[in-house]
Amino acid sequence: MGAIANTIAIVVIVCVGYLIIKKVYPTAVLMIAGLVLLCCAVLLDVEPGLALKKGTGSEFFDIFKIIQDVFSTTLGGLGLNIMCMGGFAKYMDKLEAGRSLYDVVSAPLKYVKNPYMLAMAGFIVDQLLGMAIPSASGLGLLMMVTMYPVFIRAGVPRMTAVCVIAAGRFFDLGPGSASCNMACKTAGIEWADYFLNWQMGIYWALLPTMLVTMYFAQKYWDKREGLDPDFEALREKFRQEEADDTNKAPKIYALLTVLPLFLLLTFNPIVTEYFGLPTIKLGIPAAVIITIFVSMIFEYIRKREFAEVMASMKVFFEGMGKYFAVVVTLIVAGQVFGKGLTAIGAVNALIAGAESMGLGVMSLIIVMGVIIGIIAFLMGSGNAPFYSFASIAPAIAEKFGVHAADVLLPLQTMTGFGRTMSPVTGGIVAVAGMAGVSPFRVVKRNMVPLLCCCVVNFLVVYLFILP
Secondary structure, three states, rough: OOHHHHHHHHHHHHHHHHHHHHOOOOHHHHHHHHHHHHHHHHHHOOOOOOOOOOOOOHHHHHHHHHHHHHHHHHHOOOHHHHHHHHHHHHHHHHHHHHHHHHHHHHHHHHHHOOHHHHHHHHHHHHHHHHOOOOOOHHHHHHHHHHHHHHHHHOOEEEHHHHHHHHOOOOOOOOOOOOHHHHHHHHOOOOHHHHHHHHHHHHHHHHHHHHHHHHHHHHHHHHHHHHHOOOHHHHHHHHHHHOOOOOOOOOOOHHHHHHHHHHHHHHOHHHHHOOHHHHHHHOHHHHHHHHHHHHHHHHHOOOOOOOHHHHHHHHHHHHHHHHHHHHHHHHHHHHHHHHHHHHHOHHHHHHHHHHHHHOHHHHHHHHHHHHHHEEEHHHHHHHHHHHHHOOOOOHHHHHHHHHHHHHHHHHHHHHHHHHHHHOOOOHEEEHHHHOOOOOOHHHHHHHHHHHHHHHHHHHHHHHHOOOO
């Protein structure tokens, strides 16, 4: 039965990959695939099977109870975190607080004279903004409105400016990242713990790698391709344009965008214990709700329109609903798929196969990471492949005696790399479209820096993260 079960698992995985690449609705694909695997596990009576602590009394209905359990556990924790951050992002977008944040953090850029150094300094600003703006598309469009004209006026070649902006979310940082929240939930740790002790454990190497390789790669391509013939006309256009400040949010609104981040990093056991303070634990929903109420106070002081301020909260809830429909349901489907792989014995077979071939945990991480990166590249999104593999990471980690976050971190990182290298990624297409260039030119110029980051990702995990 074991051989039959493994064959079924392989066929289902191949079908899932094919359908996702063909852009069939991934949530439905993963959900149906999970159901098929769970049904096969029951019919073949393989180990570990459904393994429910409290079943319905019928194995057939137990299959659907697994989906019910996944929904209930996800919506109450991880799903609520992601929906709150999604609603918060929409609310900040309505207030145009992102532009205020840019005005504050971009001030030092005027002192950078070398156009390529300016582009790299702008990339660092992009990283800071990305902590508060989790959407790759949203961040890219904001940067095209704010930083792109600054780049062009300062003499940064157009393609270099576009490529730097397009690569902004190559690494998922911040509490708004759905993949980051998924990794935290799966590993059973708090966001601040994952951010400080795991993500920062590789980001210190990834950021310099990206900056150095991007600097030389863009100089090489600009020398090879030459400047766009209309570059000087574009510079003159931006020089003559004056910003419309009529409805611009005050600079103090920049504080609103980073307030949840400040609260989460300040009020968590890691920081309070380090400074010998009483233990205070603040979750993402609480931090977001606090910020929403503070934002509404700011808006009332600014506009003095009580009804309008009250109505603006609808944007927050609509944003929550959108993230539920797009992100949370995909996470649930990915977890159901992972439950199916576990039930039919595919995870145990994978571990046993790795042990028989003499492969260690690092070899498995590389194989899974490359698969995730390739699928993310082909479909322009890393969510579906990462959510599919994330739920089986704890079993692999337990078998090899490592922390689940040690396995999840490089896999989550590869989703960002694969997505940023894809010419069909929404953010890449949007940024390239606004600049009037081909997204294929953008990913071609960014390919080497991102591949270098892939290598550094695995190397740093092997040297510094794994025990």
